[in-house]
Amino acid sequence: MTININRTQKLVAALPKGKLLKPTFALLQKAGFFFDEADQKSRKLIIEDKNRMMQALFVKPSDVPIYVEHGIADFGIVGKDSLVESCVDVFTPLELDFGQCNLAIAGYPEDLDRNWRLRSLVRVATKYPNIARVHFDKLGVQAEIISLHGSVELGVLAGLADVIVDIVETGTTLRENGLVVFEEILPVTAMFIVNKASHKLKLRQLDTVISAIAKS
Incomplete structure (x- = not known):
């Protein structure tokens, strides 16, 4: 019915x-x-x-x-x-x-060690373009926001982006793909x-x- x-x-x-x-x-x-x-x-x-x-x-x-x-x-x-x-x-x-989970910035560990914020332009793959844009503006980091609808981790692995902004729960997906959390943006x-x-x-x-x- x-x-x-x-x-x-x-x-x-x-x-x-x-x-x-x-x-x-x-x-x-x-x-x-x-x-x-x-x-x-x-x-x-x-x-x-x-x-x-x-x-x-x-x-x-x-x-x-x-x-x-x-x-x-x-x-x-x-x-x-x-x-x-x-x-x-x-x-x-x-x-x-x-x-409960966290929205976070993540990428390769070597980029965290090199201080990724100092790049002239940071490419960001995410399903959350509005949140990402506001956050990077607050950081004073010039960012190119790339909106994706699938697995955003692939954006970094394939060279499309330098970092991702995505939901992190256990961190298993990040670890299995050699990525680490750089910083948390929003507790969810x-x-x-x-x-x-x-x-x-x-x-x-x-x-x-x-x-x-x-x-x-």
């Missing part, structure tokens, strides 16, 4: 596909919203909780802030990296206790974000969810 988005009577949530999805559903369950396990694992893009109080949209993580800012979703859960990169205007009432965790208009129009419903999550 096809489900249409019902923003008038229900809360609509933009939920991130991928590694944040499972802990997100666990968090919503603690807040009293139960979704059928089969729906969670299906290819459906829109599902409803069992009490039909909330609709969930399965969204690419980098798109979650956009759906929330434009009011398609009342709230969303997204990594701080995607939130900062998107430059959206939303409320951020909660930092959540999952999805999952964030609960809210559309500004929804915060006024659905204040009671949203406050109930936020309070339940904060206590969990």
Whole structure:
């Protein structure tokens, strides 16, 4: 059965596909919203909780802030990296206790020893061009930002870039490719974000969810 988005009577949530999805559903369950396990694992893009109080949209993580800012979703859960990169205007009432990692600059260890910042131009491969541009401007380092959508480590290995700006969790991928972290840019965790208009129009419903999550 096809489900249409019902923003008038229900809360609509933009939920991130991928590694944040499972802990997100666990968090919503603690807040009293139960979704059928089969729906969670299906290819459906829109599902409803069992009490039909909330609709969930399965969204690419980098798109979650956009759906929330434009009011398609009342709230969303997204990594701080995607939130900062998107430059959206939303409320951020909660930092959540999952999805922890770091956004960092990395490259070859010999370049770290040679003080890579002294280059006349640093080529930077990244999925986060906005964050990278702001950070290198703050460093006073002239940088060419190269936007990639796949494995950014390959940018350095193939000679396309001098350094990368990317998410680092365990550091295994970096080590296996002979790269090291130069410096951390941003500590990342999952964030609960809210559309500004929804915060006024659905204040009671949203406050109930936020309070339940904060206590969990």
